[in-house]
Amino acid sequence: MALSGADRAAVRALWRKLGGNVGIYATEALERTFCSFPATKTYFPHFDLSPGSAQVKAHGQKVADALTTAVAHLDDLPGALSALGALHAHRLRVDPAHFQLLSHCLLVTLARHYPGDLAPAMHASLHKFLSHVTSALASRYG
Amino acid sequence: MVHFSAEEKAAITSLWGKVNVEDAGGEALGRLLVVYPWTQRFFDNFGNLSSASAIMGNPKVKAHGKKVLTSFGDAVKNMDNLKGTFAKLSELHCDKLHVDPENFRLLGNVLVCVLAHHFGKEFTPQVQAAYQKVVAGVANALAHKYH
Numbered sequence: 547m548a549l550s551g552a553d554r555a556a557v558r559a560l561w562r563k564l565g566g567n568v569g570i571y572a573t574e575a576l577e578r579t580f581c582s583f584p585a586t587k588t589y590f591p592h593f594d595l596s597p598g599s600a601q602v603k604a605h606g607q608k609v610a611d612a613l614t615t616a617v618a619h620l621d622d623l624p625g626a627l628s629a630l631g632a633l634h635a636h637r638l639r640v641d642p643a644h645f646q647l648l649s650h651c652l653l654v655t656l657a658r659h660y661p662g663d664l665a666p667a668m669h670a671s672l673h674k675f676l677s678h679v680t681s682a683l684a685s686r687y688g
Numbered sequence: 689m690v691h692f693s694a695e696e697k698a699a700i701t702s703l704w705g706k707v708n709v710e711d712a713g714g715e716a717l718g719r720l721l722v723v724y725p726w727t728q729r730f731f732d733n734f735g736n737l738s739s740a741s742a743i744m745g746n747p748k749v750k751a752h753g754k755k756v757l758t759s760f761g762d763a764v765k766n767m768d769n770l771k772g773t774f775a776k777l778s779e780l781h782c783d784k785l786h787v788d789p790e791n792f793r794l795l796g797n798v799l800v801c802v803l804a805h806h807f808g809k810e811f812t813p814q815v816q817a818a819y820q821k822v823v824a825g826v827a828n829a830l831a832h833k834y835h
Contacts (some may be wrong), residue, residue, distance in 0.1 A: 578747075650797050654800060657801045659808075666719050666744055
């Protein structure tokens with residue numbers, strides 16, 4: 547399911563609306579991921595994972611910046627995310643299935659904060675975008 | 689077998705009490721068909737599924753969504769015996785409907801998104817975690833009789 551012109555336009559428009567708050571939502575998405583899927587905490591033994599943790603907030607901002615980069619390079623996600631893919635594959639050794647858990651929690655976070663903007667078609671476009679990000683990251687594995 | 693703490697059961701039951709099963713069911717099933725279009729293959733006789741708005745407005749989708757979510761309500765009432773509660777439905781989905789159990793997980797996650805969409809602030813990370821357990825339990829229970 548390639549990203550259609552309509553998908554790209556929808557994702558870009560949503561990202562413009564989120565503005566400088568992407569970090570807040572990525573942080574909440576991380577918190578939700580740790581809460582619902584405790585196995586994902588395995589990658590952060592060195593973090594304080596309690597609610598409001600400054601380390602989780604900083605990491606949320608990193609994730610947000612990476613997603614914003616992805617939105618700016620929808621025509622070449624594997625290229626734009628190549629270094630991050632290599633990092634997650636070879637150094638951090640994150641199970642690629644766990645990217646999908648974070649993607650799901652990001653959708654939940656945005657649905658919770660922007661109910662008016664997450665109509666079914668937008669939900670589909672965002673899900674496709676996040677799947678492409680996940681694939682781009684996973685393409686560096688193995 | 690999935691185990692629910694008293695707090696989780698309370699959170700799940702309390703939120704469920706406020707769910708409009710008819711609206712949420714149609715919403716969840718509709719979104720499944722929009723976001724994961726291959727799932728439309730199980731609903732060939734539902735008529736017009738040609739666009740997101742056609743799907744969301746389709747009366748058969750709404751009616752079936754209500755049926756599905758009413759069933760889900762049984763899960764909420766029987767959290768300690770999900771396998772027993774869904775035994776017959778599991779056989780139906782395996783032997784007659786031939787639905788890949790992966791699709792139950794997809795619907796479960798779509799339902800979680802619908803709940804977040806509807807309940808907003810109330811759908812805290814802790815409430816979400818409790819619901820992720822329920823939807824996983826239901827998906828497993830539905831897959832249990834597959835052979």
